Amino acid sequence: MKYVLLLALSWATSVVATGPLPVTRSGLAGVAGFTFYNPYCGHGCFRSFSPYKLQCSSTISAGGLTTADAIAHELARCRASDFPYLSSIAWCIHTFCPEKVRASTIEKFWETQITGDAKVLPKWSYGETLANITNPPTVVASGEDLVLNMTMVTTYTTWKLTQDTLIYFFRESARESYYGLAILLTAFGLPLVLTWFGYLPFMTGLTDRIKPWLYQSIIGTYHDRPLPFLIGNVPTLGQSGYIAVIVILNIVFLTIGYETLWPNEEMQWYKNHYQELMAYWMWRTGALAFCQLPVLFLFSSRNNILLWLTNWSHSTYMLLHRWIARLFLIQTLLHSILSLVLYQDDGYYSSTVDTPLWYWGCVGTIAAVIIILTSFLVIRQRAYELFLVTHIVMAVVCLVGCWYHVWADDEGDFGYETFLYATFAVWGFDRLARVGRILKTGVKRAVVTDVSDTIARIDVPGPRWSSPGQCVYVYFPTLHPFRPWENHPFSIIPTAALTGRPSNDGAVPTTLGDLEKNRPITVTPRPSTQHGANKNSGLTLFVRKKVGMTRFLKPRNELVTLLESPYPCNPTKEVLQSDRLLLIGGGIGITGLLAFVHCHPTVKLYHSVKADDVCLVEALASLLDQIRDKEIVVGQRLDISGLLQDQADLGYSKIGVVVCGPPGMCDDVRAVVARLGREKSGRCSFELEVDTFGW
Known part of the structure; x- marks a missing residue:
């Protein structure tokens, strides 16, 4: 400041x-x-x-x-x-x-x-x-x-000291710029470099050996499952490497490169070496906080350009978003604390505490603290709508506070607002692109039917999106008129895929009585009654009715629906280039896997479902009937270790695994894939994609 x-x-x-x-x-x-x-x-x-x-x-x-x-x-x-x-x-x-x-x-x-x-x-x-x-x-x-x-x-002395003061001040400002750019470009460019580096011809064998280590969690098997007491989610070893790089850069650039006039020469703005160094440190923390704002907002955006340019998933960027937010808060708090200490030491706190510089800085800091405090996993899971509204409002307040803080200081002369311009551009583009996607699709009238007391089927006529690894954000503005902005991501199933095709030869027929036995079985579900909306093109969503927006879903013929889609959630290129593709789903997570069924010649589906959710299998019968190689277990968990071991022993050189289901299942698959990948290094490699969505 x-x-x-x-x-x-x-x-x-x-x-x-x-x-x-x-x-x-x-x-x-x-x-x-x-x-x-x-x-x-x-x-x-x-x-x-x-x-x-x-x-x-x-x-x-x-x-x-x-x-x-x-x-x-x-x-x-x-x-x-x-x-x-x-x-x-x-x-x-x-x-x-x-x-x-x-x-x-x-x-x-x-x-x-x-x-x-x-x-x-x-x-x-x-x-x-x-x-x-x-x-x-x-x-x-x-x-x-x-x-x-x-x-x-x-006098020459007065002029010389004045000039040297400006030289040292500008030198520190320039270093803030270079260090800030280094963090910003590293945070943005590292995913690009690592992705493109992996495409080099000589890197294929090396990456196949490295990936099993990158897949594993740094704490046990926790990743999609939160730590006890909902403390948070643990990054994988690969994600931890990225986080470590950004943390190290923050620490290094916060501690190096300080040059002071004191004690060799008088620094005219400060009375001693302590105050001069404290001022440089204070400015440095502010600059390092600002430089991370563009990436902080980019990683949380749905229209994150890196989703198209890298092979990193949306859930990975969301996890990194949370870690960069923590670094931003640490730098912001350091900036505020150092400002308070310096102002009190030089005796000017009382004369500046009521100035725009000071109170707008306080506004930005307090907003950042509120964002972090209301973003704990326990709040996100139990009061998501409250979290979302607070998150957006406080983000706006924080940016406004940052803007007026630097404007009150220097009216934009020192260049800190450059990082804010980039942040405004990222956030503004994302919001405009969201509106554009909704307008492109237009207002739809969806048909809602109950599959069970806890699962609803939603048929939206019109759109034709069927690429694997994509999701759609759905708005139901009339479900809760006082919160029409609420939306949630769902996996996409083309409605036409549920119209039914002839069953593959060799499928084993199964009756409803077989399904209700609480033991693992291999089944081919019987075709379900054709849904009226199936005659038209469009999308079908299967939604588990929980708290929040989805609890208001009831059967109706014309539910006003807005679609914001399609978005890439997971990269699919590598798994689709494997010799064998395994689709492992749990419960309603099967909806995230079905788009892969016709995209690979050797697919095998594994699906576990609770006895209470057998109706979901029946609702998907016509589509499941098209899969020759499948195993569906009812009332019991899949033997993840055994099935993956069996597939690895078949002699495939590369096995792609896509899992979508409860967090525990996803973590089990991740742990087994990482273990088998290390054990069979050089003989059988694994490509893993976990289709989950974490806030």
């Missing part, structure tokens, strides 16, 4: 004015030639005279930032025609600026910044002002109550 520079004037008014001047461009400090103080010698001269009163104005500029209000604008107009003020700075530039500084650079600085308002031009150019000085000045400007009523000079 560089506004502290403005406050240091009370003890150094005779030597320096603080803060930025309006600049003619914006960007990140030090990037693409963007600098605040060009030339340094000119800015050193300007700040050596800015603290003094002028004949036409008693206003003392706090660093030359004069565009904020009417009083500041009047000061700029006063400066533009005050010859003692202009001539004193011109003589200083003439005396102390080296010959290598081009005259055009000085004239540009003079025209755009000497008055403190780029829109208010000085009456005379630098050359004209210098030419109008008839006699070399000799009076040295000093004293708090001095009025510039003649051309005066400043």
Whole structure:
């Protein structure tokens, strides 16, 4: 928070004015030639005279930032025609600026910044002002109550300390930019690099050996299952590697690269080495928090471009979103704590606590804390709607607080708003794209029927989406008129697939009595009664009625439905290129697997279902009938280890596994695939995709 520079004037008014001047461009400090103080010698001269009163104005500029209000604008107009003020700075530039500084650079600085308002031009150019000085000045400007009523000079020591202060400050600002960009580009680019690197011809064998290690969880078999007491979800070893890289970069860039004027030379904005270093650290934490905002919002977005450019799943990006959010909060809290400590140490806390800089910073920090506190897994699972509304509202409040915090500090002169622009672009694009997807599909009228007391079937006529690994976000605005924005993701089944085809030869017929036996059996379900909507193209969803929006689902013929789709949830290229494809589902999770049935020549389906949910098998009978190789168990869990071991022993070189079901089943499959992949390394490799959706 560089506004502290403005406050240091009370003890150094005779030597320096603080803060930025309006600049003619914006960007990140030090990037693409963007600098605040060009030339340094000119800015050193300007700040050596800015603290003094002028004949036409008693206003003392706090660093030359004069565009904020009417009083500041009047000061700029006063400066533009005050010859003692202009001539004193011109003589200083003439005396102390080296010959290598081009005259055009000085004239540009003079025209755009000497008055403190780029829109208010000085009456005379630098050359004209210098030419109008008839006699070399000799009076040295000093004293708090001095009025510039003649051309005066400043001492070399004052000018040198002022210039060096600006040099060190800009050096720190430039490092903030470079370190922030390094974190941002790494966070965004690492998924791209790792994905594309894996496509290189010589990497195939290596990646097949590495993947079993990357699949496993870092704590037991917990991943899709939350830790006890709903503490949270554990990342896999592969995800942990990414998280470790970002954490290490945050720590390293927070601790390296500090250069201070103290104790070798006086830093005019701060009284000692402790305060100067504390200020640099405070600014660094703020910059490192801001730089992570674009990726933080990108990873949580449905229209995340990385979903199309990498082979990482949406659930992976959501997990990484939560970890980056924690890093953002840590940097934000450090920034706030360091600001409080510094302001109290230099004695300016009481005079700044009610300024926009301070209270907007508090707004952003408090909003970030609320976001994290309301995002614990126990809240997401038990009060999802509350979590979602709080999440969105507080995210907006946090961004508004961040924006006005930096704007109150420097009106955009230091480039921090660049990261905010990128964040606004990411979030705005995602929201507009969502609306566009809904408008493209239009308003639909869905048919809802009950498959059981806990499962509903929804047929939506019209759309033709059948690619595996995709999901649709569904809105039912009339189900809960006071919360029409609520939506949930569902797996897609083309309605036409449920119209029924001839059964494959060799299928074993099974009666309802067989299904109700609580033992594993291999079945071919009998065809169910054809649903009226099956005659039309469209989508069919099977929904388990739980808390939230889905609990209001009841049989009806024309339920207003909005579809936001299709979205990629899991990459499918690698599993579809395997020699054998295993589809493992539990309960209603089978709906996430059926789109794969006709996409691979050697598919085997494993499905376990509770006895109470046998009706789901009957509802899917016509589609399940088309699968020659399948095993459905009722009232008992699948033997995950045994079935995967049996498939691995058949001699396939590469086996693709797609699992969709309860978290415990998904974690069991992950653990067994990781173990078998290591045991059979070089003989049989596994490609795993877990179709789950985590908030």
